[in-house]
Amino acid sequence: MELFRLTAHELSEKITKQEVTAQEVTTSVFQRIETMEPKVKAYVTLLKENALQQAETIDQKIKTGEKTGALAGIPIAIKDNMNIKGVKSTCSSKILNNFISPYNATVIDLLKKQDMVFIGKTNMDEFAMGSSTETSYFGKTYNPWNLETIPGGSSGGSAASVAADEAILALGSDTGGSIRQPASCCGIVGLKPTYGRVSRFGLVAFASSLDQIGPLTKDVQDAALLMNAIAVYDNNDSTSVNIPTPDYTKSLIKDLTGLKIGIPKEYFVAGMDKEVEQSVREAINLLEKQGAKIIEISLPHTEYCLAVYYILAPSEASANLARYDGVKYGYRTPEAKDLLEQYEKTRGEGFGPEVKRRIMLGTYALSSGYYDAYYLKAQKVRTLIKNDFDEAFKNVDAIVTPTAPTAAFKIGEKTDDPLQMYLSDIFTISVNLAGIPALSMPCGFTRNKMPIGLQIMAKHFAEETIFKVAYAYEQNTAWHKEKPKL
Ligand code: GLN
Numbered sequence: 001m002e003l004f005r006l007t008a009h010e011l012s013e014k015i016t017k018q019e020v021t022a023q024e025v026t027t028s029v030f031q032r033i034e035t036m037e038p039k040v041k042a043y044v045t046l047l048k049e050n051a052l053q054q055a056e057t058i059d060q061k062i063k064t065g066e067k068t069g070a071l072a073g074i075p076i077a078i079k080d081n082m083n084i085k086g087v088k089s090t091c092s093s094k095i096l097n098n099f100i101s102p103y104n105a106t107v108i109d110l111l112k113k114q115d116m117v118f119i120g121k122t123n124m125d126e127f128a129m130g131s132s133t134e135t136s137y138f139g140k141t142y143n144p145w146n147l148e149t150i151p152g153g154s155s156g157g158s159a160a161s162v163a164a165d166e167a168i169l170a171l172g173s174d175t176g177g178s179i180r181q182p183a184s185c186c187g188i189v190g191l192k193p194t195y196g197r198v199s200r201f202g203l204v205a206f207a208s209s210l211d212q213i214g215p216l217t218k219d220v221q222d223a224a225l226l227m228n229a230i231a232v233y234d235n236n237d238s239t240s241v242n243i244p245t246p247d248y249t250k251s252l253i254k255d256l257t258g259l260k261i262g263i264p265k266e267y268f269v270a271g272m273d274k275e276v277e278q279s280v281r282e283a284i285n286l287l288e289k290q291g292a293k294i295i296e297i298s299l300p301h302t303e304y305c306l307a308v309y310y311i312l313a314p315s316e317a318s319a320n321l322a323r324y325d326g327v328k329y330g331y332r333t334p335e336a337k338d339l340l341e342q343y344e345k346t347r348g349e350g351f352g353p354e355v356k357r358r359i360m361l362g363t364y365a366l367s368s369g370y371y372d373a374y375y376l377k378a379q380k381v382r383t384l385i386k387n388d389f390d391e392a393f394k395n396v397d398a399i400v401t402p403t404a405p406t407a408a409f410k411i412g413e414k415t416d417d418p419l420q421m422y423l424s425d426i427f428t429i430s431v432n433l434a435g436i437p438a439l440s441m442p443c444g445f446t447r448n449k450m451p452i453g454l455q456i457m458a459k460h461f462a463e464e465t466i467f468k469v470a471y472a473y474e475q476n477t478a479w480h481k482e483k484p485k486l
Pocket of ligand 1: 178
């Protein structure tokens, strides 16, 4: 049996019943990595020895009847902007190329408590800035559905690893779409939780008011299981919200009777790919057949989302990335005659072009004389965007849209035109600005057999509603069962 093909819930059952061992599962995943990795290049660091040791310890626990976590023995891949003690955290940047984390991110501690196995760290756009995983210092990641296309980004390595069965589960981070858009491109499930639901402690900051960690999985049930493990209040993150962790698997019921689903007219606009629109419309019809009430709604400030995001995210990034100056973390230029030159050369040599562009944009928007016109104005419009959602959720339980305007595009197609690249997130960014949760799941394929993503949003801390809609849809479709032919 090809264990690497299975979901976490399928494997979990086998491991608990002692039909297979954690070591067998881990070995199977590493065999898959060996054959696929030369083509997909999803990982920047592999932790084979550690992983097999972890698996052995877990098998011992299970054998002796010691209590283990719900996801015991399941191999998981971690985006390279989350800290694992003693392991490199590079953010796919030259500037952190030699940085070894001295501590665990909270999510890592939580997964350890579940007795999960860490397979490795996945490739990403440098500092999570991008939508294609093409800006990594370590080279590109390739979409398993077509190696000439991008896997999405910035969590492209995490998404590709799950789609190619090089990992059973993965964690990504999402600041403007970086979990959902790669999930959409790779035909898997990805959830950006409510801001404050999952601790950001130990996640390298990009834009702190938008960043959130979440699961990338083969199906909806796996996403619910992983959320059970990571959606825990954390004292170490001042934005973590202290409310109990629900059992998200309880929301996995098929019935949508009476549920009100809003379809925002601003999300079905010219420029969207016809095949994407058709698949999403068909998905909406299916939800209606399952008992949901479909209501057209309006989110009037949608057109400002991209502009607001590209002021606020770079502003926060310019502050967050000020710490990489060659003194404390990572790379330091080998030759500098004084401290100022050391700062300048280290940053000049250590950051890639997209990161530099963001730092310059952000520094400009925050500079005196421009602050009111750009940063402050953007903050005000952000509130209007959030208010749109608050209004909408007075009348509907969930909102359904496409995840991205197109399926995965060709490698190199948008690298020379940052604005075109930024447009990939046109449907995902509003969710981060409003702080609400949203999930992407497969809802069809293009003629060229590239996956299309459906986005489901709900109000703050209503991940359970999202899981309900997603599970009902998944149970009546077979998109998630299709695998890339590599
Ligand atoms: N693609 C968006 C950006 O480039 C979002 C990235 C993210 O969510 N980390 O900023």
